[in-house]
Amino acid sequence: MDALKQALHLLFSLDPELLQILGVTMRMSFFSTTISCLIGLPLGALIGTRSFRGKAFLKKLIHTLMGLPPVVAGLLVYALFTHYGPFGRFNLLFTVRVMVIAQCLLIIPVVTGLTASFMEQSTRAVIDTAKGMGLSRRRVLFLCLSESRTSLLSVVLNAFGRSIAEVGAVSIVGGNIQWKTRVMTTAIMLETNKGNFSFALALGFILLLIAFVVNVAASFVVREGHDD
Amino acid sequence: MIEVHDLKKTYRDRTVLDLPALSLAQGETLALAGANGSGKTTLLRLLAGTLKPTAGTVKTAKPLLYLPQKSYAFRGTVLQNVLLGTQGKKQQAMELLEKLELLPFADKKASSLSGGELQRLSVCRLLIRPCNLLLLDEPTSACDPQSATLVLQALEAYRKETGCTLVLSTHTPRVALEAAGRLLILRDGKPEADGAPQALLQSPDSDWLRAFIAGWRI
Known part of the structure; x- marks a missing residue:
C-alpha cells in the first residue's frame, strides 16, 4: 500500500528524475x-505470403532468435560497440542509441516471426478470394494489409510491450547512468539492489x-477491428 | 475456352492430378465430381492459375474469375463486398443481391452472414464482373436447396448474358444436372468418366462408377 501511495506521489509531484527516466524509457521504446x-513487418509479410527455397530453415532461425536471451543480445551489442569493437x-x-540497437536485435525477430505466422495463416483466403475476383496485384496487397490490420497492430503493441519491459540488454549496453540512460526497468533493479x-x-x-495503458489501447484497437 | 495437355500436379511422391487432356469450347459448361481428394480443387486452381503445374500446359480464356472452396467475408458491408474493385455498378449490385435474396442484408456487415449467405455473397462478388471463364469450387456446398436454386439460376443467367465458359465442382448430382452440359468424374486425380451428366448418371459403365453414383444424394 505504501508503495502504491509512493507511486502516486511520485507521479503527481512530477518528480524530475522520474520524469526524466520515463522520458528515456518512452523514447527508447x-x-x-x-x-x-x-x-x-514487411519482412514477416514477405516470408508469410511467399514460397521460396530455404523458407523452412529461415522460419526456424527466426523462431530461435525470438527466444534470444536479452543478456546475450546485450553482450553481443556490447562487444560490437565497445571501444575495441x-x-x-x-x-x-x-x-540511448545503443540501447535502441540492442532492443532492435531482440524485437525484430519477434515482429518478423509473429507477422509471418499470422500472414501465413490468415491471408491465404484473402489472396485466393481477391485474385479469384480478378483484382489487381496492388489491390490484393492493399486488401491483405487492410484485412490484417488488427493483428498487425497487435504485433506492434506486443513489440512495444517487450521493449518497455526489457532490462537485461539495456542494463549491459546502457549502463543505467543517472540522468542519461536510466530507464524504468534498470531503475527498479537498482533500487531493489539498494x-x-x-x-x-x-x-x-x-x-x-x-x-x-498499452494493453487497454491494444484491446481497444482489437475491438475497433471487430466493429468494422 | 480451355485447352489442357498432359497436366500433372505432384506433391513430393504423391500425384494428386494426372489429366492427359481436357478441352472446352467457349460457352461450354462442365461439372467436376469425385470423392474428396480426387483432384477437383487442384484442377480448378491450376485452371485459375493460383497453382503451378508440375508438368503439362494449361491454356484458358481471359479474363477469368475463380471462386475458392472456402468463402471469405471482407471487412465492410455486404454491398461494399460486392462493389469491391468496381465503379458505378451500385444498381447492378443491388439487382444481384435481390436475385440471390441478400438485399435485406445489403447494409449489414458481411462477417455477420451465415455460411450459406456468405457463399451467395461470394457468388455475387464474381457475377458483377464480366469474364470469359468462370471457375467455381463447390459454389452451393453451404446452401440449402432453395438457396442452391437461386445460385444456379443466377449462374445460368450470367452465362447466357456473357457467353462465358463455366466449370464448377460439386458433390451434388442436381448441380451437375442443372448447371452443366458435361460431367467429368475424377478418381484419384485421373479422369474416370466424361460425358453428358444425365447419361453418366443413368448408365454408369464400370463398377466403381456405379458405386460412386449410388453414393451420391439424388
Missing part, C-alpha cells in the same frame, strides 16, 4: 518499436500502469 516494425569508433556505448523495496515497487506500479 518508441524508437526500438518503430525501427523493429519498419524492418520486421568493430563499431567502437562511433562512441555509442552507454547511450534495498529500497518500496521505491522499487512504486516504480514497478508506474511501469505496470504504462503496460496497462
